[in-house]
Amino acid sequence: MAVVRSVEYADASSEVRAVYDDIMATRKTDWVNNFWKALANDPVTLRRTWESIKQIMAPGALDPLTKEMVYVAVSVTNQCNYCIASHNAGARKRGMTDAMFHELMAVVGMANETNRLAAGYQVEIDDQFI
Amino acid sequence: MAVVRSVEYADASSEVRAVYDDIMATRKTDWVNNFWKALANDPVTLRRTWESIKQIMAPGALDPLTKEMVYVAVSVTNQCNYCIASHNAGARKRGMTDAMFHELMAVVGMANETNRLAAGYQVEIDDQFI
């Protein structure tokens, strides 16, 4: 009852298909992952979310691989299993090697540790950082 | 009573000074930030944490700037104000421009949003990601 149905291309409205087509064209793939098929139940959120991600993840001052690795870092911090799996795949596709993945995890782990040490020791922000 | 005292260089034991000296030498600075001065109340944790960070943040498969930006991404996700301030400064020092900071924030914000959409819609991991 509470489960969200996946909207497959064959069953999708033309407005949903337009987003699916743009996802596949932008990513140069021939399939759409489950995240979008779930969001497609709400075509307004589907379009807004896709347009935002497309703008944000495009090459800019940061390259797409760095952006995907940042996405993984946030998803790991939040324990979002779906997002870890999908953005790991995205980062791999853009060139993340095993060595890069290992260092990324080391940084994410350490940051989560020192975030708590800073809080627990109630460290005050240095004047030099203001 | 509950507040943690900062251990200044002048008052530090030789084992704490050795860590402070290594921090300043490694970072090519002449000061130590409050995080380490708080941890110095526990010299064992001070040394272990510094040795770990020194190893993790050194250049490797990922460059130091990318690592600092990942640190910022995690700290922002966890709402750790001290860590946001200190690692923003660290990333700036290693070359993060305004444009890079803006894109970093955009990715971090978006990842935090889609992490929750994936959870709320209970999206199943695609076979292609396994």
Add this chain to the structure above:
Amino acid sequence: MAVVRSVEYADASSEVRAVYDDIMATRKTDWVNNFWKALANDPVTLRRTWESIKQIMAPGALDPLTKEMVYVAVSVTNQCNYCIASHNAGARKRGMTDAMFHELMAVVGMANETNRLAAGYQVEIDDQFI
């Protein structure tokens, strides 16, 4: 070894049965969900938690549907899969339509995004909000 056993009605003590009976009577159902069957291993926590939830989720200044949707919003933010599933079902039972669920997810996603933008940009609280 580490797994928590479910306490079924047939095997429950009279004090646990009394809580189960009150849950079913209050909710007008003929079954008790796994959350309570797990807590029943600790009858003190079972009773306290049920009494608190019963008081908090009763109609008041906020209606029960709004309360269930807030519960979903928190559970999605925390990535608690059990709670997402159970409170989605609870909200549906109290009248949450597809359109309401979609808007709820959009707000939860956006709030998680702007929470991080506010932290990352280290925004100061406006005097007007104090």
Add this chain to the structure above:
Amino acid sequence: MAVVRSVEYADASSEVRAVYDDIMATRKTDWVNNFWKALANDPVTLRRTWESIKQIMAPGALDPLTKEMVYVAVSVTNQCNYCIASHNAGARKRGMTDAMFHELMAVVGMANETNRLAAGYQVEIDDQFI
């Protein structure tokens, strides 16, 4: 150095002013809060974030007051002080009474508690919720 400067209306570019004008017109106020003045350092993110929030927070299947209260619930769960202050103010403006605020906090607190009880007891999702 790491601190983000607020972009005041007088100093803003025409594209930033256009967003500020729309914020004030939409909200029927004569001022813009610090969140937007910080984001204005990145006009692309400013516009995208405002357009998204404007779409998401507009009246729909959920009324604006309910949406503001959900925003508060998420912000409290994430410990985002800025967002708690600003969305509390937003909810008050849309009619949240003291009694509603108190019940909102009670639900948010309880949800954060039972989210952890469900995790700690490793509760399995009931078939009825699937």
Add this chain to the structure above:
Amino acid sequence: MAVVRSVEYADASSEVRAVYDDIMATRKTDWVNNFWKALANDPVTLRRTWESIKQIMAPGALDPLTKEMVYVAVSVTNQCNYCIASHNAGARKRGMTDAMFHELMAVVGMANETNRLAAGYQVEIDDQFI
């Protein structure tokens, strides 16, 4: 406007005073901390929360000091500054030494790190743990 007023003893209703009196008697102190003075705006939540905490934090299978240290561990993980300050004080009062505080922080930091390593490496639960 959005700010919550503290309810001082002199201004409190008799039902609020009864809770304040019980807090001071239970804790053998002559003052009430700000948390309760804020909750006192909602006497129902004040009483329920106090009764729950009084029951939970009483000596039992775990001693009060261990309970206070667990409270600190959770508060540090959630970056709740108020709760870190108040429960650090509580733990100190019940006998937490500097050495204990330091080890507590080390465990909390490490757990936050390995929580993310487990997520990032998508580690499957061993059969021995089920």
Add this chain to the structure above:
Amino acid sequence: MAVVRSVEYADASSEVRAVYDDIMATRKTDWVNNFWKALANDPVTLRRTWESIKQIMAPGALDPLTKEMVYVAVSVTNQCNYCIASHNAGARKRGMTDAMFHELMAVVGMANETNRLAAGYQVEIDDQFI
């Protein structure tokens, strides 16, 4: 593709085997759990993480059982299912009874609740706690 392979003892390099041997010797077991077999893909992180945990979890000012229970408290707060399962098992092995587990969960749940009440009511830190 994105999945991390487990490094079994038979396939491990001598440096990885040295860590596995130390884990088994320290814990007096004849097997290594999946967390370490996943980290073994990055021998540097494997060794650093194991050395840190070995130092942190050793008996000291806090006994090993208390440390394992704090680990569970953090893991439950972060919703890390692997860590909940593994550290519950670790705590059981060191003597955590059912009654202790129940009280631990009650404290963790309550702390997560009051962390949010303190944030939502924007409670100021008492002078007595500074």
